[in-house]
Amino acid sequence: MQRITIGESTFSCQPNETVLETLLRENIKVPHGCRQGLCQACQMRSLDNSPPTSSQVGLKDTLQKQHYFLACLCHPEQDMTVALPNQQGASIEARVVSKQLLSPDIVQLILEYQSPFSFFAGQFVNLKRPDGLTRSYSIANIPLAKNILEFHIRRLPNGQFSSWVYDEVALDAQLSISEAQGACHYLPGRAEQPLMLVGTGSGLAPLYGIIADALAQDHSGPIHLFHGSRDINGLYFIDEMRKLAAEFDNFHYTPCLSGEDIDSEYLRGRADDLALSSTETLSGWRVFLCGHPEMINQAKKTAFMKGASINDIYTDAFHVFQVEK
Ligand SMILES: Cc1cc2nc3c(=O)[nH]c(=O)nc-3n(C[C@H](O)[C@H](O)[C@H](O)COP(=O)(O)OP(=O)(O)OC[C@H]3O[C@@H](n4cnc5c(N)ncnc54)[C@H](O)[C@@H]3O)c2cc1C
Known part of the structure; x- marks a missing residue:
């Protein structure tokens, strides 16, 4: 028994x-x-x-x-x-070792931890600040020997956690981190499968990790990233992505802007529309959608209608709500 x-x-x-x-x-x-x-x-x-x-x-x-x-x-x-899925394991403590602006609206925060911690790039954790305010953020790096976690946090006007990170968090500040959660990450196998990744704003965070993971694990199929924002402040890592595309023949990067009066350097339109209309079929593709929940809802349906298997569609919707306070 x-x-x-x-x-x-x-x-x-x-x-x-x-x-x-x-x-x-x-x-x-x-x-x-x-x-x-x-x-x-x-x-x-x-x-x-x-x-x-x-x-x-x-x-x-x-x-x-x-x-x-x-x-x-x-x-x-x-x-x-x-x-049960919502039963959290023990949290661990981490300290801020780097904080820098990636765009006027987006901060990169790097935390270092000491306790054992396992994760896949692209999963999310709940970050808790000392007064208990807690929010979910996606992990942008692959597991490294260095015990660090990278986050890209977009400041929302009057957003309690994101404004605090943006305005107040200093080096050495302590945060606690829940165990890593979520199913939106890369798994090796099917290395020749084409990948389509679509993200808006700081939705690039999990995608950045997923791309790094796929390339580190020798994914040989084409990897297409469409990163979108309404205005230029929501786009970041443009040079890094272009450098990666120059280094890896199978990685293709398309930054897109959907607002008015957009510089012609960028493709004009919504990232999900441009991505999903860039190929005749998504049958046999693996699709990753991260960022704005409405974009994800719509793009998930479209990807399915274009032939992607529902088991091959991975999503990380940045719902804005309070986890706990
Ligand atoms: C699984 C998951 C992963 C996530 N990963 C990330 C990530 O990697 N990076 C990231 O930046 N965020 C991520 N988020 C969102 C994040 O958890 C927070 O919800 C977000 O940072 C806002 O928290 P806050 O405390 O700053 O805002 P809150 O104090 O919670 O306030 C949010 C307020 O902002 C308003 N609001 C919502 N959207 C907008 C908008 N576009 N413009 C203006 N006001 C708005 C809402 O009405 C609400 O009143 C993720 C969310 C989930 C669920």
């Missing part, structure tokens, strides 16, 4: 019982619906052992890699420590 640990409690899974049935029998509240692996409402994560592959059917490859599984399909083959 396998044992299931959740939080401080451990339960025995009866023969033929699923993890969902065990937890519900023990009055643990687990969201669930169809109990057939279709609605995916009972998604959980194993914190130690790999879940059986039969319990990961239909989940995105990036979620499978992070040991997510469907509790209603999971007949455990070994003891498991599990958590």
Whole structure:
């Protein structure tokens, strides 16, 4: 009989019982619906052992890699420590080691941490400042020996966290960081697959990490980045991206501006429209969409209509709301 640990409690899974049935029998509240692996409402994560592959059917490859599984399909083959997706692991402390403007509106913040921390470039963390105000930000760098995390934070007018970062945060300031979350990241394999990446404003942050990761892992298929903003203040890393495109034949970079009176150096229009109309079909492509939630909603539908498999569309929507205060 396998044992299931959740939080401080451990339960025995009866023969033929699923993890969902065990937890519900023990009055643990687990969201669930169809109990057939279709609605995916009972998604959980194993914190130690790999879940059986039969319990990961239909989940995105990036979620499978992070040991997510469907509790209603999971007949455990070994003891498991599990958590609901919104149950956070322990936070770690980090300190600011660099802060610089990337554009008049966007700050690059680099934090250094000491405790063990694992992540994929493109995932996000919740940053908490000393008074408890917490916001999500996407990781722009790949894991390095140096124990650093890079963030690109756009200042919103009167935005509590982003204005604080922009105006007040100084070197050596301490922040706490949640564990890395989210399924929008690169996985090796299918190295010849064409990649389409579309981001608006600081939506370049996760894409920058994903591109660095793909190139570091020898992705050989074409990689197309369309980075858009209404005005020039929302575009940044233009020289870095052009340099990367000169260095790697398979990387193509298109900065786009959608506002009025735009300099002709840049393609005119919305990044998602320009990106998704630049190819006849997206069948067989991997698509990454990051930034403004409305752009992502619309572009996701269009990418699907143009042939991209829903399992090959990865999104990181920058919803603006308070995580906790
Ligand atoms: C998964 C995820 C990843 C994210 N990653 C990033 C990232 O990498 N970089 C990044 O910059 N942000 C990112 N965000 C957004 C970030 O979490 C914050 O929501 C954002 O920085 C605003 O927080 P704030 O405290 O400054 O604003 P708040 O104090 O929360 O105030 C937001 C206020 O600004 C208003 N507002 C919203 N949009 C605009 C706008 N365009 N112009 C003017 N006002 C506006 C809202 O109505 C609201 O009143 C991410 C969000 C999520 C959910």
